[in-house]
Amino acid sequence: MTNLFDLQQQRRSIYALGQNIDLTEAEVSELIFKTIKETPSAFNGQGSRAVILFGEANNTLWNDITASALKPLTPAEYFPNTQAKLASFAGGVGTILFFEDQDIIKGFQENVPLYAENFPVWAEQSNGMAQYATWMALAEQNIGANLQHYNPVNDEAVAAKWNIPSNWKLRAQMPFGSIENPADAKEYATVEDRFTTYNK
Known part of the structure; x- marks a missing residue:
């Protein structure tokens, strides 16, 4: 089994996507559901939502x-x-459409007013973790993906086409498929620019 560090290195933004993957639609859906299910969220709110578009639905979204x-x-x-x-x-x-349930956020804001202003931020953090975890889960299966943010320009049409609940807010789109062309080499900032440690 691939360890976490190797998997982090394997996960890249893949833009040359094809349809030659080994998993069925049902297997991909189960993988995504299980991954998002185990993603942490503030106060265990579990507000991340996902809609998966295959085939003609995927074509309709983009083209x-x-x-x-x-x-x-x-x-x-x-x-x-x-x-x-x-x-x-x-x-x-x-393509995976990642949403955040705004009713979950509002409920926490009403019930825990001390942290009201933080719940939208925490929800975004949790949704980002769901996106990243899903991306790595796909990478482990040798499925390429990239992350897009065409919301809010397509929000209304997406909601109307696929009957998205009004309390779900679109946060990102993740196209995925077979890796037809690998990503270019990645450049990294220096350790000194990004990290500091103290022991007292």
Whole structure:
């Protein structure tokens, strides 16, 4: 079994995605559900939500909904590049939509007012952990992924298309699929720039 450090190194942003993975849709769904289920959250609120789009639904998200939302916002000369990027996401097996349940946050704010201003921050941290854990779980299965943030430009259309509850707020999108081209070498900041330790 791959250890955590090796898995962290293996997880990369993969943009050349294909449909040649070994897992079935049901197996991918179970993997994602189990991973998010075990992700920690403040006060055990468990507010992270996920919707997985496969096949034609994945194509609709990128080549229809998101492309239509971005076209009026993008200079005409740049839109072909935008379309190509969206098509690369659609070319994978699917996309995970990560949401955060706002009713969970509001409930804690009402019941624990001392920390009211912190609950939205903690919810974002938990959702980020769910995204990262899911990304590593996919990487362990040799499934490539990248993380996108086209919300809020496509929020309304996504909610309408897939009957998303109004209290779910879209936080990120994670296209995934087979690794058709590996990521480039990664550069790292120095240890001295990023870490400090003290013992007294």
